[in-house]
Amino acid sequence: MSKKLGKLSEISEEKIRNFHEYTRLQGLKTTKQRGTILDVFFRMKGHISVEELYDIVKTVNPRIGYATVYRTLHLLVDSGQVEERRFGDGMSRYEGHSEVERHGHMICEECGQILEFFNEELETLQIKLADELEFDIHYHRHELFGSCMDKSSCAKRRKKNPKLK
Amino acid sequence: MSKKLGKLSEISEEKIRNFHEYTRLQGLKTTKQRGTILDVFFRMKGHISVEELYDIVKTVNPRIGYATVYRTLHLLVDSGQVEERRFGDGMSRYEGHSEVERHGHMICEECGQILEFFNEELETLQIKLADELEFDIHYHRHELFGSCMDKSSCAKRRKKNPKLK
DNA sequence: ATTGATAATGAGAATGATTATTATTTAGCG
DNA sequence: CGCTAAATAATAATCATTCTCATTATCAAT
Known part of the structure; x- marks a missing residue:
């Protein structure tokens, strides 16, 4: 998180707080990598593939591995802050939020x-x-x-x- | 198709006819393998995975390969007789028909x-x-x-x- | 601050569903 | 029958995702 990023939306910040609350309750640890991944993810919009996310995460911290991106995304889904979608293009896509909850x-x-x-x-x-x-x-x-x-x-x-x- | 199988439903028979009509129009050939795969597929019910289908096809004709099952299934989808579905378990499932068309x-x-x-x-x-x-x-x-x-x-x-x- | 228990990471190997390759066989047609 | 394109079987390749494991980091208790 050495690189400076723009401001996060209100709702994204809340989701990040919820995520930390979730990990805390689960007895999981807070790491720089997850911080970076969350920061990047919630600044992206649309239906994000792991690869798309990974590519940008790399520019912030090139030492972060693919597996960590996967793991963090799964945690985000488990914590209920993000939804996993599969359209027909062979890979999972994740969406942080939308104007409407169920859509x-x-x-x-x-x-x-x-x-x-x-x-x-x-x-x-x-x-x-x-x-x-x-x-x-x-x-x-x-x-x-x-x-x-x-x-x-x-x-x-x-x-x-x-x-x- | 040496093994005897039970009777096919009316609707399945129609789907098989439609499939043959489709392949004929496309200039594709009729093969024993496809015949066997169709016969088996349309006797199964529910949402069938390639593996489930392959396992039964094997018992009818052990010489049929995995790839042929895939190819035939794709043809069935292309011909509009079968629909491909992906639920969350990592593999495609196929359904021949249902009481209702769109569901x-x-x-x-x-x-x-x-x-x-x-x-x-x-x-x-x-x-x-x-x-x-x-x-x-x-x-x-x-x-x-x-x-x-x-x-x-x-x-x-x-x-x-x-x-x- | 140090330690110890345990979670997290990174790199790469492994997995598993699906697709492509290729040599060989077969259907369909004159 | 004999030709030609399509189909097949076996297997290798692909590609997203998951697992492994040695190493490192977190954090609560000391």
Whole structure:
């Protein structure tokens, strides 16, 4: 953390506090590496892959290893501050937070762009359906695959998601 | 296909016909191996992993290789007769058909049991939301993770999904 | 501040699902 | 039958992720 980074958002700071609270309760230790990884992660936005995160972490502290990034990300998920997502490109992506707590994604198969959506009615409906089958929802994943029809964006972003079929 | 297998359901037979129609149109060939794999696949139910399918295919014709199972499954997906799903256990699963065309899944984190659900209202809502963001849906994935609260089932099936956290 | 117990790290090896390669076999068609 | 492209089997390669283990760091108790 020798390098200076910009300011963190209010919500990110809270998530970092929650994370530390979690590790403390679990009897885990506070390390510089985790600090760096959290700092970098919560300054990024969108749906971040391990590689993307690792690449930036490297620029802050080149001695941090891949495994540590993985481990920290898992801890972040376990602590409930971050969610793990798997779209179709073969790797996990993590998102720290969003404007809305529970939301779905629309994934453009042309360019890989990811849009988020939220609808109260949808949430209610989900709970109703789960109740009918006596199922208790912890979290959900709602993904719509299709075309975003945003020509300029499609062309631009395709390159960044070559694996997306 | 030397081994005799039970009868195929009406819908499975149709899917097999559709598959052959697809391969014919694509100029692809009909092989014994694919025949065997289809026969076995459509007699299985639920959300089938490549390994599960391969294990049974082996008992019918031990000379069939892993790669052929993968290739055939991909063809089945391409032909639109089968859907590929990825839940959280690290491998793809395939489902041939369901009572309902478009449906979601409730996945029990305790035991790995997968329930299916369908709701017309949900479908309509999805389309409405997509329209608002000018998004054209090709297919969707709607998964609710939680607990099925089916004690006996939970205990029984946990063994089969050791990876499920 | 030092120690001791234990968690964390880093580097690289290992894993496991999936894909690619390649030599050989087979289907489909004249 | 005989040709040609596609398919197969076996195996190597790939790639994200996890594990191993020797070393280092944290932190509570001394």
